[in-house]
Structure formats: C-alpha cells, structure tokens
Amino acid sequence: MKRFFTPELDVDPDQIVLCSNCSTCRWTCTSYEEFHSEAFFAGGRLRLLRSYVEKNLPVDESFVKAVYACSTCEQCVERCPVKVPYVRIIENVRKKLVQLGKGPYGKLHVMGDMAYMHKNVFGENKLDRGNWVKPDTRISTDSKWGYFVGCTASYKRPEIADATLRMLNYFDIEPQILGADEYCCCSPLIRTGQVTRPVYEESENGEKELLGTLETEKFIVHNVEQIQARGIEHVIFSCSGCYRTTTLDWPKFYRERHGILPFSTQHLTQFLALKQRKGELNWKGSYPETVTYHDPCHLGRHVGVFEAPREVLRSIPGIKLVEMERNRQNSVCCGAGGGFKAGFGENAINVAERRLNQALETGATTIVSSCVFCKLNFLDAVKKRGVDIKVLNIEDLFVSLMDLV
Ligand code: SF4
Ligand code: SF4
Known part of the structure; x- marks a missing residue:
C-alpha cells in the first residue's frame, strides 16, 4: 500500500482520506464547543494530521495539544456519514507520539509513571488497594464471581466500591476481589497512547535515569492470570472505563498470544437489569x-x-x-x-x-x-x-x- 505520510507519523492513509471534510462532526463535538478552534474536532484534526504528514512538518506542541484535546467520546464517529474510524486513528497517533517521545501531552505522562511504579495511576501504595472493604461487608476466596474495582473507586471514590459490594452481598454474592493483585486496567494508558514506553526518574539536577519500560500488555496478562488463578468466571465492574477496556481492549491484547479471555464481563447496571427482569x-x-x-x-x-x-x-x-x-x-x-x-x-x-x-x-x-x-x-x-x-x-x-x- 502506498504510504504518502512521513515515517514520523505513519498512519493508514486509506482511513484518513475517507474524511470528506463535511464538518458534520463539528457541531456536536465537546472539544470544539470548548476550544472553538478549527483543529479541535474530528474533521479538523484529520485535516491537520494530513497537512502535517503531507508537508512533512515537524511535530510541535500545538499539534500534540490538538491531538490530546479530545475525550475520545466517539460522538463524531456516531455522526460521521462515512464512518471514519476517527477515535482509532487518533489513539494510534497518540501511540506514535509517545513512541517518538513527543507525547503524551502535558502531565499525562505522570499516570504512566505512577502505573509503572505502583500499578495504579494515582501513585498510591498498591498494598492499600483493598482498604475500602468495610468489616460489615462480605468478600470470599472461592466465589465464581469477581469484582474488578479499578484505580479510581479503590483510592478516590471508595463509596462506589463499597456500594457495589453491598449490592452484590444483597443478592447473596460474596465476590472475590484481587486487592493488591489488581493492577490498573490500563484504560487511561491505552486512551492516551501510553501502551508501551520507557519510564525515567528525574534527579534534582535534571538528569534522567531509565527505570524500565511500561508495558500495558503485562498489566493485562497479570490481571487475567490473577482472575483465572482464583477460579473467577464472571467479573462485575462499577467503572465504565474498566468495563470498556476489559471487554474491548483486553481481548485484543490477550488473544493473539494467549487465547480468549477465560471469564465473562458484566457492568453492574446489566447485572441489576437482569435481576429486574427475573423479578428479583x-x-x-x-x-x-x-x-x-x-x-x-x-x-x-x-x-x-x-x-x-x-x-x-x-x-x-x-x-x-x-x-x-x-x-x-x-x-x-x-x-x-x-x-x-x-x-x-x-x-x-x-x-x-x-x-x-x-x-x-x-x-x-x-x-x-x-x-x-x-x-x-x-x-x-x-x-x-x-x-x-x-x-x-x-x-x-x-x-x-x-x-x-
Ligand atoms: S471523540 Fe468526541 S471530543 Fe473527540 S473529536 Fe470526536 S466528538 Fe470531539
Ligand atoms: S470525520 Fe466524518 S463527519 Fe467529520 S468531517 Fe470527516 S467525513 Fe465529515
């Protein structure tokens, strides 16, 4: 396939030229509504991307900002008359920028650094991950049900984790949780292009020392193995980001080298809707x-x-x-x-x-x-x-x- 883009931003041209510049996606884009800039909606970003790669322009800070000032909400994909896979394209560009050392934008790299060091994006102690569990709730070590809590509910919104566990207990489910063995699901890392990248520690005099490589695939394989080792067959999620990543991203990373995921995934709203339909x-x-x-x-x-x-x-x-x-x-x-x-x-x-x-x-x-x-x-x-x-x-x-x- 002919690639007319620079090696620096190696993107599939067939996907980008699909965009007909109709700008339908502009009027419902939260990013455009916020920044009012021609480069801050899907069609505008694709035009920008095309001009950068066709003219072989060096990637600069304004380009990186435009690529990251998007919540990957997919409203544009929904509206697009020719179904340009914009979010897939932009996540690939983010991945490329990270590989080039030009991304992610601003302080987003801190999430990747913290995940590498502490297995959660907040830099909290990984041994504290299960501290939200209260004595009057029940977890077990042999249930077929698991609850994947996620970084945010574990450390920042523990009331969500507590409420989800109480809901499961109400239906006589005493789920297993992974506690310190639960690593970040990788949603914030994959969405920001930090799929694999070196991690550095900066000394006071500004010198960088290589600590190692952040590899999201290792996080995913670790989580799958922990779930499998406990005999968990059904995993419940309270976080939509974890649920999306586990349901759509994990299989892609896992299937090629390891096979299909050995458990089912369910968001808590699906769990409750099933209970409602059964009259329970x-x-x-x-x-x-x-x-x-x-x-x-x-x-x-x-x-x-x-x-x-x-x-x-x-x-x-x-x-x-x-x-x-x-x-x-x-x-x-x-x-x-x-x-x-x-x-x-x-x-x-x-x-x-x-x-x-x-x-x-x-x-x-x-x-x-x-x-x-x-x-x-x-x-x-x-x-x-x-x-x-x-x-x-x-x-x-x-x-x-x-x-x-
Ligand atoms: S994914 Fe959402 S925020 Fe990003 S360009 Fe599309 S509509 Fe705008
Ligand atoms: S991404 Fe789709 S909706 Fe947006 S300008 Fe291109 S063709 Fe039109």
Whole structure:
C-alpha cells in the first residue's frame, strides 16, 4: 500500500482520506464547543494530521495539544456519514507520539509513571488497594464471581466500591476481589497512547535515569492470570472505563498470544437489569423525584449499553425518568474521558457544567450515571461552579433505597 505520510507519523492513509471534510462532526463535538478552534474536532484534526504528514512538518506542541484535546467520546464517529474510524486513528497517533517521545501531552505522562511504579495511576501504595472493604461487608476466596474495582473507586471514590459490594452481598454474592493483585486496567494508558514506553526518574539536577519500560500488555496478562488463578468466571465492574477496556481492549491484547479471555464481563447496571427482569429486584424505598440519566461514553456508545440502566431506574417506585435532548447514541460526553480531565482539568469541568445545565433544563433534580469518572467530574462541577443538582450513580441509589447504608 502506498504510504504518502512521513515515517514520523505513519498512519493508514486509506482511513484518513475517507474524511470528506463535511464538518458534520463539528457541531456536536465537546472539544470544539470548548476550544472553538478549527483543529479541535474530528474533521479538523484529520485535516491537520494530513497537512502535517503531507508537508512533512515537524511535530510541535500545538499539534500534540490538538491531538490530546479530545475525550475520545466517539460522538463524531456516531455522526460521521462515512464512518471514519476517527477515535482509532487518533489513539494510534497518540501511540506514535509517545513512541517518538513527543507525547503524551502535558502531565499525562505522570499516570504512566505512577502505573509503572505502583500499578495504579494515582501513585498510591498498591498494598492499600483493598482498604475500602468495610468489616460489615462480605468478600470470599472461592466465589465464581469477581469484582474488578479499578484505580479510581479503590483510592478516590471508595463509596462506589463499597456500594457495589453491598449490592452484590444483597443478592447473596460474596465476590472475590484481587486487592493488591489488581493492577490498573490500563484504560487511561491505552486512551492516551501510553501502551508501551520507557519510564525515567528525574534527579534534582535534571538528569534522567531509565527505570524500565511500561508495558500495558503485562498489566493485562497479570490481571487475567490473577482472575483465572482464583477460579473467577464472571467479573462485575462499577467503572465504565474498566468495563470498556476489559471487554474491548483486553481481548485484543490477550488473544493473539494467549487465547480468549477465560471469564465473562458484566457492568453492574446489566447485572441489576437482569435481576429486574427475573423479578428479583424488589425495591424497599422510593425516590419521588425527577431524574435524568447520563450515558457514560465508555458504557454507551463504546459498548452499546443504553437500556439496562434505564430499565433499572424505571423500576424504582416514585421516580420520574426524563431524557435530556441528547441521550443514548447522541449523548454528550461529561468531559472526563480519554485523558481529557487529566490533561485539561478546567476545560473538563466546563464540559461537565454544560452537561449538568442540560440536565437541569429537563426539570430534573437528580442526574444519575453509572461511571466513576462521570460522577467525579460532575461532582467537581457542582462544587466549583455551584450547579444545583444531585449527582448519583445507580449503585448509590441502590444502597440508599435498600437501606444498606
Ligand atoms: S471523540 Fe468526541 S471530543 Fe473527540 S473529536 Fe470526536 S466528538 Fe470531539
Ligand atoms: S463527519 Fe466524518 S467525513 Fe465529515 S468531517 Fe467529520 S470525520 Fe470527516
């Protein structure tokens, strides 16, 4: 195949020339809405990419910023009339920039450094990963069910991990957790192109010493082996990012050299929807409020789980479920994904604030989601911008209405 791009940014030309420059994707792009720049939506980025590689321009800081100022929400892919696989292209470009030592953008490399050293992106002590488990909840060492907690719920939003465990206990499941043996699922690393890269330690005089190589495949293989060694057959997720990565990315990394994943994956909203369909979800309390549901990009557009959370919410006594104008496939990103919050913190909160205002326009008093990152970013917007709305995840509602807290 003829490659007219520079060796520096070796991208499949057949995919890029698919873009017809129609700019349909511009008007629903959260990145464009935030930055108002021609290079900050899918079609614009593809034009930029093409001009860089065709003219053999050296990669500079503005190019790197444009490539990373995108939450990989896939709204553009949904809208694109010719289905340009934009997110796949941009993740490949990010990977290439990291290999060249020109990416990731800003401080995003810290997530990779921390993951290499501590097996979580926050640099927390890996031995503390299971510290969120409370004495009045139950885990086991022989269940067929496992709960993959993720870095954020383990260290930053332990109430999500606690609520998920209580929900499973309610249905007489005492899941196994991996604790210190659970490594980052690699979602933030893969999304930001840090699939494999050297890790350096910088001394006070600015000299860099090579510590080793971050290899996401090793994290994935480690996690799979830990799950398999415990005899776990079904893994539950409360984090939409972990669920997406485990369901869509892990098999790609794992299959070629190791075979198919030896367990099934299920998001907690799918688990609850199945219980509801079987007549096993009998709510004790009611929630007499107007509620709107925000689709996390990783759970919705990426994996296609739209109806399970709505089925669960509709089954709650007293609830009035209303939809925002943009919902399901056309839902708006909360601004947290794809490394956007980590790389562009204040912009991410602007995006979340706009989404919360869309929720308020429906008359809702509560916005419910089912992702740790969406909740984290919405709560930041509530705190910093004073938006007057309650932010909950489905597991929060579950433990509250079932009197489990
Ligand atoms: S993935 Fe989302 S943020 Fe990125 S260009 Fe597409 S619509 Fe915009
Ligand atoms: S909608 Fe598709 S074809 Fe149109 S500009 Fe965007 S990526 Fe290109």
